[in-house]
Amino acid sequence: MRTIIEPFRIKSVEPIKMTTREERLVYLENAHYNLFSLDSENVLIDLLTDSGTSSMSANQWAAIMKGDESYAGSPSFHRFEKAVQHLMPFSHIIPTHQGRAAEKILFSAIGGPGKYILNNTHFDTTHANIEYSGAIGVDLVIEEGKNPQSEHPFKGNMDIEKLEAFIKEKGAENIPLCMITITNNSGGGQPVSMDNIKQTKYICMKYGIPLFIDACRFAENAYFIKMREPGFENQSIESIVQEIFSYADGCTMSAKKDALVNIGGWLAMNNDDWALTCRNLLILTEGFPTYGGLAGRDLDAIATGLEEVVHEDYLHYRIISTQYLGDHLTKAGIPIMRPVGGHAVYIDARAMLPHIQPLQYPGQSLACEMYLHAGIRACEIGTVMFGLQADGVTELPASMDLVRLAIPRRVYTQSHIDYVIEALVEINENKNSLKGMKINWQPKQLRHFSARFSHIDSDEIRKKTIID
Numbered sequence: 001m002r003t004i005i006e007p008f009r010i011k012s013v014e015p016i017k018m019t020t021r022e023e024r025l026v027y028l029e030n031a032h033y034n035l036f037s038l039d040s041e042n043v044l045i046d047l048l049t050d051s052g053t054s055s056m057s058a059n060q061w062a063a064i065m066k067g068d069e070s071y072a073g074s075p076s077f078h079r080f081e082k083a084v085q086h087l088m089p090f091s092h093i094i095p096t097h098q099g100r101a102a103e104k105i106l107f108s109a110i111g112g113p114g115k116y117i118l119n120n121t122h123f124d125t126t127h128a129n130i131e132y133s134g135a136i137g138v139d140l141v142i143e144e145g146k147n148p149q150s151e152h153p154f155k156g157n158m159d160i161e162k163l164e165a166f167i168k169e170k171g172a173e174n175i176p177l178c179m180i181t182i183t184n185n186s187g188g189g190q191p192v193s194m195d196n197i198k199q200t201k202y203i204c205m206k207y208g209i210p211l212f213i214d215a216c217r218f219a220e221n222a223y224f225i226k227m228r229e230p231g232f233e234n235q236s237i238e239s240i241v242q243e244i245f246s247y248a249d250g251c252t253m254s255a256k257k258d259a260l261v262n263i264g265g266w267l268a269m270n271n272d273d274w275a276l277t278c279r280n281l282l283i284l285t286e287g288f289p290t291y292g293g294l295a296g297r298d299l300d301a302i303a304t305g306l307e308e309v310v311h312e313d314y315l316h317y318r319i320i321s322t323q324y325l326g327d328h329l330t331k332a333g334i335p336i337m338r339p340v341g342g343h344a345v346y347i348d349a350r351a352m353l354p355h356i357q358p359l360q361y362p363g364q365s366l367a368c369e370m371y372l373h374a375g376i377r378a379c380e381i382g383t384v385m386f387g388l389q390a391d392g393v394t395e396l397p398a399s400m401d402l403v404r405l406a407i408p409r410r411v412y413t414q415s416h417i418d419y420v421i422e423a424l425v426e427i428n429e430n431k432n433s434l435k436g437m438k439i440n441w442q443p444k445q446l447r448h449f450s451a452r453f454s455h456i457d458s459d460e461i462r463k464k465t466i467i468d
């Protein structure tokens with residue numbers, strides 16, 4: 001059979017509130033054209049993020065009922081620890097309330113001024129936590145990973161030559177840790193090959209530098225290895241995952257991604273001294289080491305989620321349905337970042353809307369139109385997010401103006417995705433009518449969360465809608 005079906009059926013449903021374009025115009029105006037300010041109940045298809053938005057299975061909800069809320073030594077912790085160690089066999093597993101808490105603790109313990117932390121591409125919270133400790137985060141992804149049109153199968157790979165050159169230049173004594181992010185979220189959800197992880201480990205070992213994996217999408221990465229890397233086609237996902245982590249000395253994890261839960265994370269490592277320091281910091285900000293920042297029931301939901309996320313049927317559906325969306329947009333002539341990554345499709349709004357200057361935010365204009373036209377919420381990743389410089393005044397175009405369609409895990413069906421495709425095809429047919437935008441108010445930092453926008457010619461847009 002060629003038709004790929006969702007490998008689950010639906011036992012519990014959540015109604016979507018249907019809205020008209022006129023209603024959505026009112027909601028969007030009240031939100032000052034900032035999609036983060038919308039009430040989510042007024043969104044039909046929410047593709048803002050894949051983080052913490054997964055549907056849990058019947059087995060996970062059942063596991064929640066078994067959660068033991070003892071302060072210390074809960075059996076929920078032991079089930080969690082066993083499930084993590086089955087895939088990631090590190091000696092110390094330290095639960096946290098989410099990924100960034102694991103990062104904060106790790107870099108408080110080993111970061112600091114004068115130090116460098118290397119990665120293929122640091123995720124933004126990772127980068128921010130490294131800099132907060134006084135250390136410097138360095139990105140060393142391969143050149144193909146920076147080119148949106150390159151079809152390289154493992155665009156998340158570390159540039160091994162640059163890695164070694166950097167270590168030689170700055171001195172291994174100033175590099176307490178090297179990381180590798182799988183899949184490379186900031187680079188478009190692109191996978192890293194097993195061979196590249198092995199080579200990264202080899203260089204790290206040569207210079208005595210521990211290697212940690214930012215493991216958020218480890219299962220999606222393992223599936224790409226199975227599909228694309230010669231020699232892995234007949235291996236189970238579990239054994240690929242186990243091999244990946246056999247090359248690492250520890251990991252940070254956001255359970256809101258590939259543990260199929262709505263909150264949680266962990267920090268894991270083999271180094272006993274580091275673990276002692278990290279557990280002491282954990283007690284200050286998260287909680288006792290057998291619950292971290294979580295409830296016992298959350299630990300049980302993670303344990304079950306980790307069993308489910310390595311099922312090949314699930315991963316096949318997950319990766320193929322993201323690819324299906326990307327391939328249909330490509331076929332319709334809508335420019336996207338290629339090849340499609342694991343968790344999201346990124347539309348190149350600057351290429352799609354060449355009549356809108358980068359400083360008039362083509363990504364924001366497209367994201368707003370997706371909401372007005374079809375109630376779809378996506379996320380601008382471009383000049384709105386990155387254009388404002390550190391002085392809080394100067395503005396420069398970001399390197400790209402993208403709109404990210406992040407796909408929540410096990411939430412939407414094929415017909416939801418077909419609806420998204422149809423909406424984008426219709427928008428693309430009328431793309432010349434889309435207008436640039438301006439910012440009427442913004443904070444000095446992280447403006448994308450709260451800035452207020454309007455269309456450059458918003459009266460005209462409004463009239464057109466009413467005539468429609």
Ligand SMILES: *Cc1c(COP(=O)(O)O)cnc(C)c1O
Nearest residue numbers: 098099100123125185216254256
């Ligand atoms: C989401 C994410 C994090 C941070 O995790 P949170 O749970 O959101 O704090 C770190 N690294 C990567 C690659 C991520 O995708």
